[in-house]
Amino acid sequence: MAAGTRAERERHFWNRYRNTLIKQQVKPEAVRWYVLRAEQFIRAFPGRRLAELGADDISAYLESVGKNPSLQAWQFRQAVDAIQTLYSLVNTESGNELDWGYWRSSARTLDAQHATTAREFQPVAPEDYAKRIGDTRFAPLIRKHLEVFAQMSSVIQTRGMSIRTEKTYLGWVCRFLLHFSGEAPTRLGPAEVAAFLEHLALKRNVAVSTQNLALNALVFLYDKVLNQPLGDLGAFRRAKRPRRVPVVLSRIEVRHLLAGLRGTHWLIASLLYGTGMRLMESLRLRVQDLEFDRGLIVVRRGKGDKDRIVPLPESLVEPLTEHLESARALHQRDLDAGYGQAMLPDALARKYPNAPREWRWQFVFPSGRLSLDPRSGTIRRHHLHETGVQKAVTSAVRRAGINKRASCHTLRHSFATHLLESGYDIRTVQELLGHSDVATTQIYTHVLNRGGLAVRSPLDAH
Numbered sequence: 001m002a003a004g005t006r007a008e009r010e011r012h013f014w015n016r017y018r019n020t021l022i023k024q025q026v027k028p029e030a031v032r033w034y035v036l037r038a039e040q041f042i043r044a045f046p047g048r049r050l051a052e053l054g055a056d057d058i059s060a061y062l063e064s065v066g067k068n069p070s071l072q073a074w075q076f077r078q079a080v081d082a083i084q085t086l087y088s089l090v091n092t093e094s095g096n097e098l099d100w101g102y103w104r105s106s107a108r109t110l111d112a113q114h115a116t117t118a119r120e121f122q123p124v125a126p127e128d129y130a131k132r133i134g135d136t137r138f139a140p141l142i143r144k145h146l147e148v149f150a151q152m153s154s155v156i157q158t159r160g161m162s163i164r165t166e167k168t169y170l171g172w173v174c175r176f177l178l179h180f181s182g183e184a185p186t187r188l189g190p191a192e193v194a195a196f197l198e199h200l201a202l203k204r205n206v207a208v209s210t211q212n213l214a215l216n217a218l219v220f221l222y223d224k225v226l227n228q229p230l231g232d233l234g235a236f237r238r239a240k241r242p243r244r245v246p247v248v249l250s251r252i253e254v255r256h257l258l259a260g261l262r263g264t265h266w267l268i269a270s271l272l273y274g275t276g277m278r279l280m281e282s283l284r285l286r287v288q289d290l291e292f293d294r295g296l297i298v299v300r301r302g303k304g305d306k307d308r309i310v311p312l313p314e315s316l317v318e319p320l321t322e323h324l325e326s327a328r329a330l331h332q333r334d335l336d337a338g339y340g341q342a343m344l345p346d347a348l349a350r351k352y353p354n355a356p357r358e359w360r361w362q363f364v365f366p367s368g369r370l371s372l373d374p375r376s377g378t379i380r381r382h383h384l385h386e387t388g389v390q391k392a393v394t395s396a397v398r399r400a401g402i403n404k405r406a407s408c409h410t411l412r413h414s415f416a417t418h419l420l421e422s423g424y425d426i427r428t429v430q431e432l433l434g435h436s437d438v439a440t441t442q443i444y445t446h447v448l449n450r451g452g453l454a455v456r457s458p459l460d461a462h
């Protein structure tokens with residue numbers, strides 16, 4: 001009788017579980033896989049009830065599951081969601097304490113073409129270059145002109161330009177050559193370049209900045225790579241779509257946005273607004289870049305390969321300290337398991353063989369999953385993938401009822417605007433943002449409706 005009663009309770013529980021998944025809009029054909037992953041989690045703790053498991057137990061399980069290199073990102077996210085749904089029915093304290101968003105963000109690891117890791121993996125085949133650009137359809141074209149693309153990539157790297165610049169420039173060269181049916185660039189010249197730029201303006205209706213980017217890429221190709229300077233391109237139609245002023249949140253909107261985040265996502269978003277860092281700059285922070293005693297953060301190799309210093313918000317000192325304690329415990333577990341290596345910039349690992357395992361070189365925001373180096377076979381723990389943070393912030397904007405097209409970068413715009421509103425001079429803001437030209441920073445004076453002076457409407461003058 002007792003056994004039958006227990007069986008009935010279990011059947012009732014799993015029926016509730018399936019119904020909950022369907023309410024969460026999980027596809028009916030995928031429900032059985034969620035159930036399977038939930039059962040695998042339960043079997044990993046024989047003799048223990050779900051209510052007895054703490055947040056550390058759940059994290060340890062997800063950490064072990066994430067070590068499976070054959071597990072795809074969507075499969076890991078499915079496992080996280082399956083267990084989170086399980087705990088939504090049990091409603092225990094451990095389920096509420098766990099940073100589920102962090103584990104979902106850990107699902108996607110950094111691949112060979114990610115901006116952080118790409119310099120480690122030099123493209124060789126046409127497919128490698130196409131993956132670097134982000135469009136495999138370019139592979140046949142690159143195969144046809146492989147020597148040109150290899151030379152361009154080499155020149156860009158020799159000049160110390162960023163991987164994102166390389167990706168963008170190679171992409172524009174591909175589009176340019178495709179526009180002329182794959183003709184060799186040496187057989188094209190100023191007239192064709194001008195015609196292509198005019199096509200972007202008239203047919204594609206691109207913004208001024210986009211047309212200028214295409215121009216810069218083609219000038220670089222002919223001037224620095226082919227040694228055939230374009231000279232005067234003559235008159236061509238310029239793009240008319242102007243650059244727009246950035247989206248900026250009010251202080252109240254920022255508070256509401258941050259209130260909709262928790263755990264690691266809240267900490268990263270708070271840093272973006274509190275320091276003005278770009279998202280990738282925050283994710284690439286190393287432990288040694290946080291100087292608590294001096295109250296500052298050193299941003300290494302920011303845009304333009306420049307270092308700069310930003311303030312460490314006092315309100316984040318305690319949360320960051322607690323976060324680093326957890327990250328250090330994770331690093332120690334990696335060391336005990338024979339892992340614990342972080343990727344170092346500028347081939348420092350060859351100069352200092354022990355440095356990759358040192359705590360000071362670890363990422364401040366490590367991923368919950370280890371990554372397998374596809375070429376050397378080394379297992380490393382990279383930083384969190386940026387897409388998880390981006391999705392979390394976008395969801396928080398929607399939940400907060402903010403009717404603006406806000407993103408992670410909006411927090412940087414808001415940082416600059418709010419500093420200017422508080423009376424800081426534009427050169428100070430320029431330094432904090434890492435802008436090479438103060439003209440770039442001046443866009444925030446337009447957001448403020450200031451032209452160097454605060455303008456008050458004459459309607460409000462009395």
